[in-house]
Amino acid sequence: MKIRSNFVITIFTLISIFLNMSCSSTEKVLGSKRQPLAKHIILVGADGLGAYAFDKAEMPNIRKMMEGGAYSLSARAVLPSSSAVNWASMIMGSGPELHGFTEWGSKKPELPSVVLGKSGLYPTIFSVIDQQLPKAKMGVSYSWSGIGYLFEKELVDLDRKGETEEETMQNGIDFIIHEKPAFTFIHLDEPDHTGHAIGHDTPEYYSAVSRIDKLVGNLLEALEKENLMQETIIIFTADHGGIITGHGGKTLLETQIPWIAYGKGILGKGELKNTIVTYDTAATIAYLLGLKVPESWRGKPVTEIFTP
Numbered sequence: 020m021k022i023r024s025n026f027v028i029t030i031f032t033l034i035s036i037f038l039n040m041s042c043s044s045t046e047k048v049l050g051s052k053r054q055p056l057a058k059h060i061i062l063v064g065a066d067g068l069g070a071y072a073f074d075k076a077e078m079p080n081i082r083k084m085m086e087g088g089a090y091s092l093s094a095r096a097v098l099p100s101s102s103a104v105n106w107a108s109m110i111m112g113s114g115p116e117l118h119g120f121t122e123w124g125s126k127k128p129e130l131p132s133v134v135l136g137k138s139g140l141y142p143t144i145f146s147v148i149d150q151q152l153p154k155a156k157m158g159v160s161y162s163w164s165g166i167g168y169l170f171e172k173e174l175v176d177l178d179r180k181g182e183t184e185e186e187t188m189q190n191g192i193d194f195i196i197h198e199k200p201a202f203t204f205i206h207l208d209e210p211d212h213t214g215h216a217i218g219h220d221t222p223e224y225y226s227a228v229s230r231i232d233k234l235v236g237n238l239l240e241a242l243e244k245e246n247l248m249q250e251t252i253i254i255f256t257a258d259h260g261g262i263i264t265g266h267g268g269k270t271l272l273e274t275q276i277p278w279i280a281y282g283k284g285i286l287g288k289g290e291l292k293n294t295i296v297t298y299d300t301a302a303t304i305a306y307l308l309g310l311k312v313p314e315s316w317r318g319k320p321v322t323e324i325f326t327p
Contacts, residue, residue, distance in 0.1 A: 052151060052309055052310060052311060053309040054309050055307065055308045055309040056252070056283065056284055056306075056307045056308075056309070056325075057250055057251055057252040057282060057283045057284070057307055057308075058199075058201070058250040058251070059195065059199065059200065059201065059202075059203075059247060059250055059251040059252070060201065060202045060203075060251070060252050060253075060254070060304050060307050060308060061191075061195065061202075061203045061204075061205065061238070061251060061252070061253045061254070062109075062110075062202070062203070062204045062205070062253075062254050062256075062300065062304065063205045063207070063235060063238070063253060063254070063255045063256075064106070064109065064204070064205070064206050064207065064255075064256055064257060064258060065207050065209065065210065065228075065231045065255070065256075065257050066102060066162075066163060066206065066207060066208050066209065066210075066211035066212075066257065066258055067209075067210050067211025067212075067214045067215075067219075067257065067258070067259060067260065067261050067266065068210055068211075068228060068231065068257035068260070068276070068277065069219065069257070069259070069260020069261055069272055069273070069275060069276065070092040070093065070094070070260065070275040070276055070277050071220070071260060071271075071272055071275065072210070072224070072225065072228050072260075073092055073277065075220075075225055076225040076228040076229060076232075077225070077228075077229050077232070078228060078229060078231075078232035078235075079232065079236075080232050080233070080235045080236035080239060081231075081232050081235055081255060081277075081279065083239070084235070084239075084253065084255060084279050084281035085279055085281075086287065087281060087285075087286065087287055088279060088280050088281030088282065088285045088286075088287070088288065088324070089279070089280045089281075089285050089288035089289065089290075089291055089323070089324040090277065090278065090279040090280070090289075090290060090291060091277070091278045091279075091290065091291040091295050092275070092277055092290075093275055093295075094256065094275070094276050094277065094278035094295035094296070094297065095274055095275065095276070095294075095295070095296050095297065096108075096257075096258060096259040096260075096273070096274045096275075096276055096297050097114045097115060097296065097297060097298065098269065098274070099121075099122075099123075099267045099268075100259040100260070100266050100267055100268060100269070100273040100274050101122065101123040101258075101259065101266065101267045102123050102124070102163070102165060102211070102258050102259070103120050103122060103123060103124055103125040103126075103165050103168070103169065104120055104121060104122065104123070104125065105258035105259055105297055106165075106166060106169055106206070106258050107120040107125070107141075107169045108120075108297050108298045109256070109258065109297045109298065109300045109301065110143045110144050110145070110169065110170060110204065110300070110301050111141050111142065111143050111144075111169075111298070111301060111316075112142075112143075112144070112298050112301035112302050112305075112312065112313065112315075112316030112317065112318040113141070113298050113315060113316050113317045113318065114296075114298055114317065115130070116130070117132070117133045117141070117315060117317065118132055118133075118141040119131055119132040119133075119141065120169070123267065124165050125165075125168070126165075126168040127168065128141070133315055134313075134315045136171070136313075137150075138171040138173065138174065140170075140171055141315075142313045142315065142316070143169070143170050143171060143301070144202065144301045144304050144305060145157055145170050145171050145174045145175060145202070146171055146174060147301075147305055147310055147311075147312065147313065148201060148202055148308065148310065149171075149174045151310045151311065152201055152308065152310070155200070155201035155202070156176045156198045156199070156200035156201060157174065157175045157176060157177075157200055157201060157202045157203070158175055158176050158177025158178070158179075158191070158194045158195075158198070158200055158202075158203045158204070159175055159177060159178055159179075159203075159204045159205075159206070160177060160179050160181060160187050160188070160190040160191035160194065160203070160204070160205050160206070161179075161180055161181070161187060161204075161205075161206035162180070162181055162183075162184055162187045162206060162207055162208035162209075163206060163208045164180055166180075166206050167180065170204075176194075176198060176200065177190070177191075177194045177198070177200075177203070184207050184208065184209055184230065184231070184234060185234065187205065187206070187207060187208075188205060188207065188234040188237060188238060189237075191203055191205040191238070192237065192238055192241045195241075195242070195247070196241060196245055196247075199247075201308060202304065202308070205238075207231055207234065209227040209228075209230060209231055210224050210225075210227035210228050210230075210231065211261070211266075212227070213226075213227040214227075214261045214264065214266075215261075215264055215265065216264075217264070218263060218264050219260070219261040219262055219263065219264070219272070235255065238253070239253075248282060248283075249283060250283060251282045251283060252280060252281070252282035252283055252284070252285065252307055253279075253280070253281045253282050254278070254279070254280050254300060254303065254304070255277065255278075255279040255281070256276060256277060256278045256279070256297070256300060257276040257277060258276070258297070259273055259274065259276060260272050260273050260274065260275060260276060261273060276297065278291075278295050278300070278321070280303075280321070280324045284325060285324050285325065288323075288324055288325075288326075291321065291323050291324065292323070293321070293323050295321055296318070298316070298317060298318040299318040299319050299320065299321055300318070301316065301318050302316060302318035302319055302320045303318075303320045303321045303324075305320070306320030306322065307320075
């Protein structure tokens, strides 16, 4: 009897160990799959574009998206208000306390990620799409090399760093037109570069913002020409703002960012009232594509973009 009891206890112990190991290496998902709300989602991120810039900068194309879509100029970056921390949070659906990227130029988590996906990285929107829409195409076109450490390169169909902002945007446009991907992330390094070199809230900074606006106009024109806008939703946002020639602090100039949604089903909804944090972006993209989200994510989809 005693031998049998010890045997049963041993079996239960082994099962418990196995389950614990499984939970630590396998990412659980929440919710259920739904019909996608659009076929193509495009995330355009302008590095260092603080919400304060909308008071002075000329940006007719971005304002066109605001007027025809839904927007907030009081969305928040996570702290510290630095680049890798916030780009990671934007596509990983969580803050640095969970994904572990904590510094301006993090190439790997300084704090161990609370959970790892199949690729050995904290689950990103790319891994979520890969698991649930395995045939879908995805791409990343970026100007800052630091972006290359924040996503699973083996999962995407486009992984290209542009030498200029214009090349970066055109690479993204060409990919979208020819491949019709489910998701494309286009990262632009301005106006952050000018903010560091010359200063935020300067004529040169606002000129850099206008340069970004022109590139957004190129994207809109290409989508409309190819009749893709009717099945596309664009999210335009930033990682952080800035003050003097830097960022990383706790001022609103550094932490308040624009968040704009434009496209299919989002018609003139206007200013959004609910709280938006940058990690809500990944959750919103998953929602738009009708996907379940990882249990470890803390972001919430911005469903207000579809309500009156």
